[in-house]
Amino acid sequence: MGRPDLLNRTLGFAGSVAIALGGLAAGALPERGDPLAHWPVIRELRSFPLVAIAGAYVGLALLCGAWLRLRRTLDEQSPSDLVRTLLCWAAPLVLVPPMFSQDVYSYLAQGAMVHEGLDAYKHGPAYLGGPFAAEVPAIWQNTPAPYGPLFLRAAAAVVNVTGAHVTLGVLAFRLISLAGVVMIVLCLPGIATRFGVPPQRAIWFGALNPLLLLHLIAGMHNDAIMVGLMTAGIYAAVRHHPALGAALITAAALIKAPAALALLTILMIAPRAWLRIGAAATASAAGLQLASGLGTGWIGAMHTPTTVRNGLSFSTDLGLLLGALGWPGPMDIIRTAAGVVGCLLAGWALLRAPNPVAGLGLALSSIILLGPVVHPWYLLWAFVPLAAGLRRVPQAAVWGSVGLSLFLLPTGAPGYPEAVVAATVGTVAGLLYLRMRPPVPAPLAAAATS
Incomplete structure (x- = not known):
């Protein structure tokens, strides 16, 4: 790795550290039982949440700037170089409370409902009560779970292991999200190579994308495991295992239904195996649905997210x-x-x-x-396959990733005027720093790597 690439890696790492520090003070923190609430420095920083928000947005600007600059030197890097950069940028975000969304608390409450034998497809977390329901935002207190039975069973398994401990439950869901991200990273290069796309470009746009770092790792959305299984299914198909691919994609669809569209992709990749694909998808769907014991109420509950107006x-x-x-x-x-x-x-x-x-x-x-x-993280459903299938990433997708990365506050709650001002100040400060530290010109970058 040449000096310009090391500078970009360091710049992105600094951005991630700033985001993580902001998240420790102004993330989507639990209302009760926060083990960090009385730690020195963190306690003082939480007394100034607007400063923490501004600091997080400085980090967002630096991370996005490093990601954009990294694109200039992709041809001089190997996929393993980019994976190391991903590990470097992701590490600070693994160690922080939930950020940019409070959805993980809904996951815990819904898992607790299933664990207690309650129907999460008919009732909201308020019906459960207790420490998990107390952390769920008011808008979701009386809404049924919109997720498939495979995810709710996984959430129930988390609660069975961690008990009523919110912090341990959050950590368990971060591990599940990381498992999804690992599947994406491992499978993207092989899919990209199959369709003539440089694997380093696929990793850059699909795995190093700021949206993935912020919302699948820091935000730990269940979209991580959905997209991970979907990507693994496509990879299995391009490696001449279409039935396995269909089974993996069916599992992804039983977490979130849109993944089912990838079954058409499997059919197009292996058109002669349509019978095996259909049989594997049908058997997987029926088997997992019956094994969950949760019925099909999730199909009717998929309208739940439409209550949001963002x-x-x-x-x-x-x-x-x-x-x-x-x-x-x-x-x-x-x-x-x-x-x-x-x-x-x-x-x-x-x-x-x-x-x-x-x-x-x-x-x-x-x-x-x-x-x-x-939601910003919804775009990752599309961006991950686009990263492996398009030889040129559309500029709209690149700048859309940057813009949407700045859209949500680290608290995961709706914005208020003072917070928006703090976020704006932080973003401008980060941009000014990037302006003062311009990227290494292309000729110098080439000389540094020669």
Whole structure:
């Protein structure tokens, strides 16, 4: 590794450390039983949450800047170099409380419900009560779980091991998220090579993406294990094991349903194995569903996330605008129409993309962007296959990753004016530092690596 690459790795590490320090003081902290609440330095830093938020945003700017600069020297790096950079950037984020989302507390509450024999597809965490439910945001207290039975059984297993200890439960879910990230990192290069994409470019966009670091590692969303299993399934198919690939993708879909679209990708990769693929998917779905003992209530509960209004969904924003202008009942009409258009575009992408994996990424992009709710980490469903299937990553996807990385506060709660000001100040400070430390010019970078 040449000096410019080492500088980028160090810059990104500094950004991750700043984000982690901000998270210790202003992350999605538990309301009760926080073991760090009385630690020296952390206790004092928590007295100034706006300073912590500003510091986290300095780190976000540095991390995103390092990621963008790293792109300039990809041809001089090996996949193993980039994996080492990923480990360096991810390490500080593994050691912090949840950040950018409070969803992990919902996971714990839903797992506790299943562990206690309650129907998480009919009742919300408020029905459970206790320490886990107390950490769940008010908006989700009375909403059923929108996740598949495989995930709820995994959440119940976590609670069975950790008991009612919130901190241990959070750590267990971070390990599950890391397992998903490991699958992504291990499988991306092989898929990319199969379709003529440089593996280092696939790792850069699919695994080193700031969205993955922030929301799958720091935020520990269950999308990590969903995307990890989906990626492993595609990798199995390109290695001539389509039935295994179908089984892995079916497991991913029983965590979050959108992964099921990747079954079409498997069929396109191995069209002559359609019978084995269909049999494996059917057997896996039936077997895992029956083994869970949780029924099919999750299918009806998948509408739960649509209660969020965060400004990122085109269809929801348009529906709200038309409703404010006095049009009667526009939301359902707009959402339905956008969903139909998204599905049509997804079908077109699957048929016209340069290869099946790129088609999956483009299809998922269409469905996400025209869906009723969009969260920043949802884009990783699409970005991971796009990283392995497209030889040139669209600039919109690169800058979209950067923009969405700055969208959510580390608290995981809605923004308030003072916090937005602190985040803006931190971002500007980080950008000023990047401006004062410009990237090494390309000729010098080449000389340093020769």
